[in-house]
Amino acid sequence: xxxxxxxxxxxxxxxxxxxxxxxxxxxxxxxxxxxxxxxxxxxxxxxxxxxxxxxxxxxxxxxxxxxxxxxxxxxxxxxxxxxxxxxxxxxxxxxxxxxxxxxxxxxxxxxxxxxxxxxxxxxxxxxxxxxxxxxxxxxxxxxxxxxxxxxxxxxxxxxxxxxxxxxxx
Amino acid sequence: xxxxxxxxxxxxxxxxxxxxxxxxxxxxxxxxxxxxxxxxxxxxxxxxxxxxxxxxxxxxxxxxxxxxxxxxxxxxxxxxxxxxxxxxxxxxxxxxxxxxxxxxxxxxxxxxxxxxxxxxxxxxxxxxxxxxxxxxxxxxxxxxxxxxxxxxxxxxxxxxxxxxxxxxxxxxxxxxxxxxxxxxxxxxxxxxxxxxxxxxxxxxxxxxxxxxxxxxxxxxxxxxxxxxxxxxxxxxxxxxxxxxxxxxxxxxxxxxxxxxxxxxxxxxxxxxxxxxxxxxxxxxxxxxxxxxxxxxxxxxxxxxxxxxxxxxxxxxxxxxxxxxxxxxxxxxxxxxxxxxxxxxxxxxxxxxxxxxxxxxxxxxxxxxxxxxxxxxxxxxxxxxxxxxxxxxxxxxxxxxxxxxxxxxxxxxxxxxxxxxxxxxxxxxxxxxxxxxxxxxxxxxxxxxxxxxxxxxxxxxxxxxxxxxxxxxxxxxxxxxxxxxxxxxxxxxxxxxxxxxxxxxxxxxxxxxxxxxxxxxxxxxxxxxxxxxxxxxxxxxxxxxxxxxxxxxxxxxxxxxxxxxxxxxxxxxxxxxxxxxxxxxxxxxxxxxxxxxxxxxxxxxx
Numbered sequence: 001x002x003x004x005x006x007x008x009x010x011x012x013x014x015x016x017x018x019x020x021x022x023x024x025x026x027x028x029x030x031x032x033x034x035x036x037x038x039x040x041x042x043x044x045x046x047x048x049x050x051x052x053x054x055x056x057x058x059x060x061x062x063x064x065x066x067x068x069x070x071x072x073x074x075x076x077x078x079x080x081x082x083x084x085x086x087x088x089x090x091x092x093x094x095x096x097x098x099x100x101x102x103x104x105x106x107x108x109x110x111x112x113x114x115x116x117x118x119x120x121x122x123x124x125x126x127x128x129x130x131x132x133x134x135x136x137x138x139x140x141x142x143x144x145x146x147x148x149x150x151x152x153x154x155x156x157x158x159x160x161x162x163x164x165x166x167x168x169x
Numbered sequence: 170x171x172x173x174x175x176x177x178x179x180x181x182x183x184x185x186x187x188x189x190x191x192x193x194x195x196x197x198x199x200x201x202x203x204x205x206x207x208x209x210x211x212x213x214x215x216x217x218x219x220x221x222x223x224x225x226x227x228x229x230x231x232x233x234x235x236x237x238x239x240x241x242x243x244x245x246x247x248x249x250x251x252x253x254x255x256x257x258x259x260x261x262x263x264x265x266x267x268x269x270x271x272x273x274x275x276x277x278x279x280x281x282x283x284x285x286x287x288x289x290x291x292x293x294x295x296x297x298x299x300x301x302x303x304x305x306x307x308x309x310x311x312x313x314x315x316x317x318x319x320x321x322x323x324x325x326x327x328x329x330x331x332x333x334x335x336x337x338x339x340x341x342x343x344x345x346x347x348x349x350x351x352x353x354x355x356x357x358x359x360x361x362x363x364x365x366x367x368x369x370x371x372x373x374x375x376x377x378x379x380x381x382x383x384x385x386x387x388x389x390x391x392x393x394x395x396x397x398x399x400x401x402x403x404x405x406x407x408x409x410x411x412x413x414x415x416x417x418x419x420x421x422x423x424x425x426x427x428x429x430x431x432x433x434x435x436x437x438x439x440x441x442x443x444x445x446x447x448x449x450x451x452x453x454x455x456x457x458x459x460x461x462x463x464x465x466x467x468x469x470x471x472x473x474x475x476x477x478x479x480x481x482x483x484x485x486x487x488x489x490x491x492x493x494x495x496x497x498x499x500x501x502x503x504x505x506x507x508x509x510x511x512x513x514x515x516x517x518x519x520x521x522x523x524x525x526x527x528x529x530x531x532x533x534x535x536x537x538x539x540x541x542x543x544x545x546x547x548x549x550x551x552x553x554x555x556x557x558x559x560x561x562x563x564x565x566x567x568x569x570x571x572x573x574x575x576x577x578x579x580x581x582x583x584x585x586x587x588x589x590x591x592x593x594x595x596x597x598x599x600x601x602x603x604x605x606x607x608x609x610x611x612x613x614x615x616x617x618x619x620x621x622x623x624x625x626x627x628x629x630x631x632x633x634x635x636x637x638x639x640x641x642x643x644x645x646x647x648x649x650x651x652x653x654x655x656x657x658x659x660x661x662x663x664x665x666x667x668x669x670x671x672x673x674x675x676x677x678x679x680x681x682x683x684x685x686x687x688x689x690x691x692x693x694x695x696x697x698x699x700x701x702x703x704x705x706x707x708x709x710x711x712x713x714x715x716x717x718x719x720x721x722x723x724x725x726x727x728x729x730x731x732x733x734x735x736x737x738x739x740x741x742x743x744x745x746x747x748x749x750x751x752x753x754x755x756x757x758x759x760x761x762x763x764x765x766x767x768x769x770x771x772x773x774x
Contacts, residue, residue, distance in 0.1 A: 037483075039465030044407060044446055071466075078467040078624070079448030081407050097369030098564065098600045099526030101614055135451075135618070137408065138372030139184040140526035141221025141533060152187035 017056050024049060025057060029064035036065045039075055043082055052086045088123045088130035090168045093147040097136030100144040104157075108144050109133065111161040128168070173211040175252060178228040180293065182217030182379055183372075183411055189241055190214075190225035196244030197227075201252075210252055213302075216380015218293035219534040220280055223263060228293070233274040236261040266530070266552060279531075283550055285512065286536045287520050288336075288373075288496035292380030297415045300422040303383040309428050311502035312387045315394055316436040321351060324395050328498065330506035332518030337363055337454070337491030338566065338595045339671070340517070340584040343498075346488060350396040350478040353486035358398035360389050361482065361489040363459060364405040364412070367451035368567030369618065371598035373522040374492035376534050378405070378412040381496070382419035386429060386442060388495035391502065393440045396488050401442040404459055408449065416444060451568070451622035454596075455670050456481075456489045458624065469626045470670035491596070493522055513539035517583030527564075527600040528555045544578040547601060558603040562686070566595025568615045568622075569675030571682025572608065591682040593675070607704035608687040609694050613641040615679035623672065630673030633664040637680060647707045649695040658684060698769050709765045711748060711755060715740035717762035724754035724763065745769070 017025075028045045032038035042061055047053055053076050055069075062069040076082045094100075094109045109131075113119060116129050123130040139145050142154025146164065153164055179185075179194050197212050218226045223237035227247065234257055236247065243261060250256045262271040263278055275281045286292075295302040303309075315324045329344030350358065362385060366374040378385060389401040405413055420442055423429040431439045445463045452458045453468040460482050462468035481487025497519060501509045510518045517539040523546065526532050530552035537546065543563060547553070554560050562572040571592035573580075580586050584594050602611065616638040625631045637660055640653050661677030661684075668674045684691060693699045700708040713724075713733075718740035725733045725741055732748040735741030743754070743763075755763040 035465075037463075037465045040448055040462065041446060044448065074467050075465070079450050080621075081447075081449035098567070098598065098614070099370040099524075099532070101369075102527045102600060102602055102606055102611075134408065134449075135367070136369040136372065137183065138366075138375045139187050139221070140370060140372060140524060141184045141224060142187060143526065143532070145187075152183075154187055 017060065021050075021057075022060055025060045026064060029061060034064050034066070036067045039065060039067070039072065040079070043072075043076060047082060052083050054084060085121070086123065086127075087132070089128050090148050091130050091132065093132050093134045093137075095135070095137055095139075095143070095145040095147070096133045097140065097143075099136070099140035103143040105144040107158050108146060108156050108161065111158040112146075112165075115161055115165055129165070174209045175211075176230040177210060177212045177247070177252075178215045178230065178293065179212065180216075180218050180224060180226045181214035181297075182221075182224075182376055183409075184217070184221040185225040186411070188225050190239075192241035193225060193227065193239055193244055196241050197248065200244050200248040204248060204253065206248070206252065213296045214298075215294060216292040216297050217289075217376040217534055218275075219284075219289065219376075219536075220275075220278075220531065221534065222530070222532040226293075227261075228275070233276070235263060235273070235275045235278070237263045279552060280533065280535075280550055283537060283541065283545055284535055285520050285538050287500050287509075287512075288377060288493050288522055289380070289534070289536045290500065291384065292376060295381065297380055297382055298418045300383060300419065300426060300428075303381070304426075307503060308383040308499070309387050309423075311499035312390050312394075312428070313434055314502060315391050316434055316438055321395050321397065324391065324502065325351065327502060327506045328395075331501045331509040332506075332513075332516075333494065333497055333501060333509065334517065334584060335491060336493035336497070336521065336597070338569065338593065340594060343490060343494055346478060346490070347392060347395050349476070350398075350486050350488040353479050355486050357400075357483075357485045358396055359482045359485055359487040360392045360396065360398045360401040361459070361463070361477075361487055362389055362401065362403040362495055363454065363456070363489055363491045364403055364409075365447045365453045365459060366406060366409075366492075366596065367454045367622075368596045368598045370526050370600050371524045371567060371596045373524055373534055373597055375409050375412050377492050377496050377522075378409070379415055382412075382416050383423065384499055385416075385492060385495050386419055386423055388498035389442060390429060390433065390438075390440045391498055392488060392490065392495070394438055396486070398488070399439045399441070401440060402445050402463060402482070403442060404445045404447060404453070404463055406447045406449070413444065413446070420444075450624070451618070452624045452670070452672050455672060458670065459489065460487065467624070469624045470672070472669065493597070514581060514583045516585055521582070521594065521597055523597045523599045525551050525599050525601070528558065528603040528606070529553070529601040530555055539583045540581040542579050542581055543573065546582075546599070547578070551601065554601065554603050556603075558605065560601070561604050561606060562602045562608065562611075564592075564600040564602065564611070564679070565598065566593040566675075566678070567598045568618050569593060569671070569678055570595045570598075571678045572602075572611065572686055573682075574686045591685055592678070605702050605704070607645075607700050607702035608683045608690050609641060609644055609700075610702075610704050612679045612683045613638065613645055616641055616676075619672070619676045623676070627667075627669035627673060629664045629667040630669070630676060633660055633668075634673075634676050636660060637664070637677065641680070644691065644694050645700075645705045645707070647694070647698050647705070649691075651695060654684070654691055654695060699767050701767060703765070703767045706750060708769075709750065709767055710745055710769060711743050711750065711752070711763055712766055713741050713743055714762045714764065717760050719760055719762075721759070723757050723759070727753050727757045729753060 058072045062072045146153045227236040227239045333343040334340040453462045458468040458470040477487040522536045720738040
């Protein structure tokens, strides 16, 4: 870990972010006028850019919006959409909404866990896949539903899990 | 504007897009181009038709032919046969399951017959990304009427008279809410649209936003005029990328046409709308939590009063309404309060959109008049239970609601009747369950959800629900006692009475309603160690069929805990008190002699 000085700022933070990354976060905050009320939108944009929100990124955001790091951390950990752990190259989300649940989503989840040998919230060692659960993508007609990245798979059965994974191997 | 001979409408909702409706659209357009028909036939990507079970759906106008389960390769046949030769493609029509006849149009389909579409009036009809189409279907006409012909009080009076109640779940009279916010004195007020549809299994708000975003923008502007606000915010889930995209397009187009922004329609009324994103927290559907989330804070609720209509977003008076509530407003303004209040029951006027899902033949989005019975919804519109199984329960109102049973099938559905039956309207999720669903597990499923989503601010919800969940786990694992059943009931009532917000106050509902309606199932779990649905793994027993077992010893050797005994060439026996239910024996058996049963007594002998 290196200690860097933020450009144009006197604050010193322990960070391992490149100047370029800090500049990008500054830009995002700037685009929302550094308004603390826009924190959630800032976090969304930042997560789109980086894929996740590590502590260092949160520190830079807190500084820009002139709020405490604890406040930012509190918000990041409150909402399930934000993650402090990088997801896999192909993030797998299994819908555990009620419609999918009654059509056997639990068994699908178990099958993915077994095939990839990881738990919910974890990423495989090769960083290829991660498993998470979500509540309803609104495609209940296709239940049970699994999303890999942006692609939605409907009417998934435990037997089709391997075929889905093979598409990405 | 070009005049087209026919229009091909294709569903562009999330469900149908997931089943490749985009490729169908591209193929249709390519076919039209090769046949030189681009000038005559227009392909339109619309919002959701509602019949998600049979998607992707393609509707050809003017003859209103309704094609179901269309594949991208079917595009050529639709153009060649239907458009060019004027012959319907029979194999793509919906087949009535009762008499196996092809049904050419939606009007004659069981799924649509009993529906009345007010909130969903333009879904599946207009291209949501083209404002002119919406305007051709009366969008912004109600806004014009309100701005030019009505005072604030007049317009509020219409909404009050119509009897419209909040469609997000609570059922608070919408007109009254507007009036209270109007009467709050402040230099700045806000209109908020609650599009944080967190109830798993409900997708009506998303479908409305994806299919008819202008109706929401228009209604928010009407509300702004009535309460004296010039700014609106839509709080929408980040999980709905398509709805967000279409809202952004719609806001931009409405601004370009002078229907949002400054001096709308030259009347001097200003109204702008911005988007705020949720980030996955169920509790943010609660008004005060939603407002905190919009302010960039943790979405924790606060005590009411003060109500948002007095002190809400940035401490200014704020009117929060749900998407579906707003979608009704323009129709009420245009057609009048009497028209709206003539639909529905005495205390619940108009229609309600339900998301029908679970073990039902026709999964989809339906809009029906209040007062319709569950039987009509499930067996006529929904086409009955999947696979001819027996109906067991229907869960309404999401995690805050309850399970209704056979005895409630003929109750007319409205806010008050559902409450009385121990459930609630909620946002309108309706999950149908059959005999294979274990009601104790269903209660536990909802508690899992609540434990995960409780914000943690108040102890009854944070700790109480966790304890409820533990007791339910214990019962599902076969370790429950009679005292546990008492404890479930007492604790549920304490949580209901003492929680801070709506989430906690309603969270024990799934437990209480299953306890009341499926008492015998709880008893069986506790006393007979039996799960009649065969769902609870610990209450299932592996047994060997002595007829089928040839005595090969394979299972005996593979059992990790030596629970199986027997001699070679004699049928084997599983000792239930030792068995850990790993299933290794069943996997290894080559003669299908091992099966699962929910009857402990049977397994013992």
